[in-house]
Structure formats: C-alpha cells, structure tokens
Amino acid sequence: MEDLKRIERSVLARARRAKAPADVAEIRAEVLGKKGPLGLALRSLGELPAEERPAAGQKINQLKGKIEAALDEAHARVQANARADELESGAQDVTLPGRRVVPGNPHPLRIVERDIIRALESLGFAVAHGPQVEHDWYNFEALNFPPDHPARDTQDTFFVSDAVVLRTHTSNVQIRTMVKGKPPIRILAPGMVFRHDEIDATHTPCFHQIEGLWVDDKATFADLKGVLHVFAARLFGPERKVRFRPSFFPFTEPSAEMDVSCALCGGSGKGGCRPCKGTGWIEIMGAGMVDPAVFEAVGYDPEKVQGFAFGMGLERIALLRWGVDDIRLFYENDLRFLEQFRPGDTR
Numbered sequence: 001m002e003d004l005k006r007i008e009r010s011v012l013a014r015a016r017r018a019k020a021p022a023d024v025a026e027i028r029a030e031v032l033g034k035k036g037p038l039g040l041a042l043r044s045l046g047e048l049p050a051e052e053r054p055a056a057g058q059k060i061n062q063l064k065g066k067i068e069a070a071l072d073e074a075h076a077r078v079q080a081n082a083r084a085d086e087l088e089s090g091a092q093d094v095t096l097p098g099r100r101v102v103p104g105n106p107h108p109l110r111i112v113e114r115d116i117i118r119a120l121e122s123l124g125f126a127v128a129h130g131p132q133v134e135h136d137w138y139n140f141e142a143l144n145f146p147p148d149h150p151a152r153d154t155q156d157t158f159f160v161s162d163a164v165v166l167r168t169h170t171s172n173v174q175i176r177t178m179v180k181g182k183p184p185i186r187i188l189a190p191g192m193v194f195r196h197d198e199i200d201a202t203h204t205p206c207f208h209q210i211e212g213l214w215v216d217d218k219a220t221f222a223d224l225k226g227v228l229h230v231f232a233a234r235l236f237g238p239e240r241k242v243r244f245r246p247s248f249f250p251f252t253e254p255s256a257e258m259d260v261s262c263a264l265c266g267g268s269g270k271g272g273c274r275p276c277k278g279t280g281w282i283e284i285m286g287a288g289m290v291d292p293a294v295f296e297a298v299g300y301d302p303e304k305v306q307g308f309a310f311g312m313g314l315e316r317i318a319l320l321r322w323g324v325d326d327i328r329l330f331y332e333n334d335l336r337f338l339e340q341f342r343p344g345d346t347r
C-alpha cells in the first residue's frame with residue numbers, strides 16, 4: 001500500500017510537469033505498460049495472503065484509473081499549450097488576409113468562338129463537330145483539292161499515314177454532314193486544325209477555325225452577303241463597314257474574301273495605321289458558293305442544290321478584337337494574360 005501511494009505521488013507530479021504530448025506518451029508507456037510499476041504490483045498480488053488479495057487488487061485498479069485520467073488531462077493541456085505557442089510564435093499569423101478564391105474564366109479563344117456562334121445561331125445555324133484525325137478524302141479529295149495541290153504536300157500538312165492527315169481545316173465536318181444528311185443544311189463547325197507552320201507571332205502548327213455551311217435549293221451569293229453582313233454587325237458593331245474581294249478556294253466558286261473596316265482608324269487608313277497597314281480594311285474570312293464538284297462528291301445533284309460556305313480563324317479574330325500582337329500568348333497559359341479576358345469584353 002505504501003508503494004502504491006508513492007507511485008501515485010510520483011506519477012501525478014510527472015504528469016503535471018509534462019510539457020509536450022511526447023512527455024505524456026512516455027509516462028503512459030512507462031507506468032501503464034506491462035513492465036511498469038502497476039503491472040508489477042498486480043503480479044505481486046500472489047504473494048499476499050488470499051483474504052487480502054481482492055482489496056489490494058481493487059486499490060491497484062483504482063489507481064490505474066486515476067493515473068489514466070490524469071494523463072488524459074495532461075495530454076489535453078500540453079496540446080492546447082502547443083497550439084497557443086504556435087500562434088504566439090507567428091507560425092500562423094491570424095492577422096493575414098484570407099486566400100482569395102479565383103473564379104474560373106473561359107479562354108479568350110473560347111469566348112470568341114462562343115460569340116461567333118451566338119451571332120449566327122439565330123439565323124438557324126447549329127453547331128457540328130468532326131474528327132481532328134481525318135481521311136484524306138474528307139479533308140482534301142471531296143473538297144475538290146486536285147492531287148497535286150500544294151496543301152496536300154507534307155510541307156503544309158501533317159500526315160499520319162498516306163491516306164490519313166491531321167485536318168487542315170474544319171471543312172471535313174461540312175463533308176461529313178452532307179454525306180450523312182440531306183439539305184436543308186445550316187451548320188457551324190468550330191474546332192482545332194493543324195498545319196505545318198513554323199511558330200512565330202502570327203503562326204502556330206495548331207490553331208482554331210469556325211466554318212459555316214448553308215445548303216438548300218435556292219441559296220444565292222446575295223444570301224451569303226446578307227448572312228455575313230448580319231454576322232459582322234453583331235460581332236464587330238453596326239458601325240463597321242464590310243467589303244467583298246474576289247478570291248479563290250478549291251471548294252467554292254465564286255469565292256471571296258470579306259474585310260471589315262478598321263476600328264482603329266475608322267476605315268481611313270490615315271497615319272500608317274498598324275492593324276490595317278494603312279488600307280482602312282482588315283481581312284476577316286474567306287467565303288463563297290459551294291463548288292458543284294463538292295456536291296457531286298457527297299452525292300448531291302448540283303442542278304438541284306446550291307449553297308455557300310465561309311470560314312475564319314478564331315486566333316485572328318481574337319488578335320484583332322483585343323489588339324493582341326502575338327498569337328503565342330493564347331497558348332502559354334499565363335494566367336496574368338488569360339485573366340484579362342471576360343465574356344462580353346469588346347475592348
């Protein structure tokens with residue numbers, strides 16, 4: 001009994017002095033372990049006369065409970081102290097402002113794509129998609145590219161195999177849509193395209209296009225101009241003028257380039273205006289009436305259907321819209337750049 005009193009006094013004193021959770025754990029292992037004083041006391045019960053054993057056993061268990069409670073209390077105390085020390089030492093500075101949650105934001109090219117689709121969908125266009133790895137037939141052959149056309153050279157096109165390419169435009173979606181369905185067709189085909197270009201301020205080997213296709217039994221070049229007038233007014237503002245210049249593409253006849261008047265100089269070109277190079281006009285897209293050879297390729301009767309197509313590069317529109325002078329900025333994923341563009345911004 002004397003021993004138990006001594007153990008109690010010394011253990012409780014040590015628990016009070018404990019400074020860290022490790023100190024408490026050490027006492028617990030030492031005192032309550034099998035080889036600790038309480039374990040020894042329990043084992044030495046056998047040496048006592050039989051009638052004294054129950055009372056002694058009870059005392060030992062009571063002491064064990066008391067010590068466990070004291071150690072739990074000590075543990076709670078040292079943990080609270082450790083936390084307070086941490087705060088005091090500045091490991092956690094509660095005066096610092098909270099971390100700002102940064103909301104996500106569409107990529108500028110996605111913003112441009114969305115705005116173009118929005119400008120045209122009320123005219124009846126629906127969005128269509130197609131593969132980026134494409135058969136030569138859908139990318140070139142059906143689009144009336146002759147076998148010796150320079151675009152079919154490995155200098156310009158990424159070939160996966162002899163008959164498979166990374167699509168050089170989203171026109172493959174036009175072909176796939178016509179092969180699958182019957183007129184009337186009004187689609188917009190946005191997506192990534194690939195060309196064998198060296199990377200510089202205005203070129204990257206992959207970029208984005210959006211193309212439109214309108215096919216029925218009576219679409220004319222006047223309809224094409226009407227659609228693109230509406231589109232330009234919605235995307236660039238009603239004050240901008242539009243002009244069409246003759247051009248050439250294998251898959252349209254006649255073909256045209258569409259320019260809009262320069263926003264910076266108001267179309268005057270005065271003062272060596274940079275965006276329009278002093279011409280007052282900025283080239284926006286290519287367009288034209290679908291070539292009869294394309295209709296024949298997809299199984300339409302060119303005597304019965306007619307239509308028009310147009311296409312533009314998203315990067316080019318984005319560069320012009322925001323006055324960005326290097327296309328590579330769109331791909332470097334520098335948040336300081338990307339965070340500047342919000343949907344609805346027109347600079």
Ligand SMILES: [Zn+2]
Nearest residue numbers: 262265273276
């Ligand atoms: Zn200008």
